[in-house]
Amino acid sequence: MHCLVFKVTDYKIRDIKLAKQGRLKIDWAESRMPVLMQLRRKFAKTKPLKGYRIAGCLHVTKETAVLVETFVEAGAEVSWSGCNPLSTQDDVAAALAANGIAVYAWHGLDSKEYYWCIEKTLEFKPQLTLDDGADLIFTVHTKHPKLAKEVIGAAEETTTGVHRLRAMAADGKLLYPVLAVNDQQTKMEMDNVHGTGQSALDGILRATNILFAGSTVVVAGYGHCGRGVAHRAKGLGSDVIITEIDSIAALKARMEGFRVMPMKDAASEGDIFVTTTGCRDVLTTKHFSKMKDGAVLSNAGHFNVEVDVEGLEKMAKSHRVIRPNNREFTLSGGKRIYLLGEGRLVNLAAAEGHPSSVMDMSFANQLLGMIYLKDHAHELSNDVHLLPREIDERIASLKLASMGIEIDKLTSAQKHYISDYAEGT
Ligand code: NAD
Ligand code: 3DD
Secondary structure, rough: OOOOOOOOOEOOOOHHHHHHHHHHHHHHHHHOOOHHHHHHHHOOOOOOOOOEEEEEOOOHHHHHHHHHHHHHHHOOOOEEOOOOEEEEEEEHHHHHHOOOOEEEOOOOOOOHHHHHHHHHHOOOOOEEEEEEEHHHHHHHHHHHHHHOOOEEEEEEOOHHHHHHHHHHHHHHOOOOOOHHOOOOOOOHHHHHHHHHHHHHHHHHHHHOOOOOOOEEEEEEEEOOOHHHHHHHHHOOOOOOEEEEEOOOHHHHHHHHHOOOOOOHOOOOOOEEEEOOOOOOOOOHHHOOOOOOEEEEEEEEEOOOOOOHHHHHHHHHHEEEEOOOOOEEEOOOOOOEEEEEHHHHHHHHHHHOOOOOOHHHHHHHHHHHHHHHHHHHHOOOOOOOOOOEEEHHHHHHHHHHOOOOOOOOOOOOOHHHHHHOOOOOO
């Protein structure tokens, strides 16, 4: 629990007067993030990040605020920007600024302002950077090669960011080691699946109040996010269709009870569309022309490239904002198509993102990842690295304990048996 102490530091946000309301949201998030708060209490004593400066570029939500203030309690200096123009919660940003954090973020900023904010976070010459989508690390690599020499390592939160960084590494372009935090089991199998599964539908519901039961939901991509969205939509009574480009993922979807078909066929069947691919041009004009009147389009992928918004704008005779985060496009012949969150990740643009209790694990990985880099970056090549499995296991154990769940332990005889080969039939 924080009392509001206004500390003087540089920041640029929407309105500092929102700080009190933002603090309440952060207090709520803290109450649902037991693993991160337990680690905060431990590291507030030992200060493992003392003397380190962390620049972060990650959605400014109440959960991110808990991570940022945990970094500070662990001894770090922190500067922060958002990683999406529509995901910043202005009251949370105000609470961070009021608590002395150098935060540069406000809801609805334009592209120029977005990159201005990233530049501001680099002014204090961080030794560690943290990304969600790799815009910060890409800025360091393309615009601040000198600063890159002072960075010991970085972490990347999401799948698309890891893809970008793996491609940079393959080109020999990475100037320092990067941790693929996204690829942790306690992140990818939790946040991407269960977080996105719930929060994407949350965003769709807040923007439409639509009834899922009886509707046909088309989910593009049956990876971690798509799987979560498909199962949650099914749970709400929808008939779910999956589209894929990967035969194995498509087969998994079919075996788990979903209809699978190309988007050219699904386009005319869907009532609600959710893209979760990390790819571009998944829903385009050739699909819009086949859609039913009233079709709802949303994206849960990291960037706003999955729905061809420009193509829809060109195709439409008119458009209007009919509800918050919900734009109605009227096509020739009167057909209406509804685009949520401007095609940006619908869970963060039209809702609050994943629930705190799943971000608890994602951000415990970020915290332990930063400490791991502090201790081991000098041993790592300029490539994308996984964190040690022990970190995953530690977070899973802490989370289970916070849920009051115990598991069995192998006996010595069992350990011997599973590591031996002599015993047969
Ligand atoms: P993933 O790699 O596990 O799954 C992506 C799936 O999409 C794969 O099965 C792939 O075969 C499929 N795919 C790729 N291109 C396709 C296309 N053109 N048409 C149909 N299917 C296609 O990735 P993931 O972890 O599920 O992440 C997906 C996206 O969501 C990424 O951009 C990631 O950064 C983002 N993400 C968003 C959130 C959020 O809060 N909204 C959370 C986690 C990840
Ligand atoms: N992401 C989703 N919900 C979030 C929240 N409440 N706070 C911060 C970030 C949040 C995005 C993450 O899931 C990130 O891991 C991603 O995009 O993969």
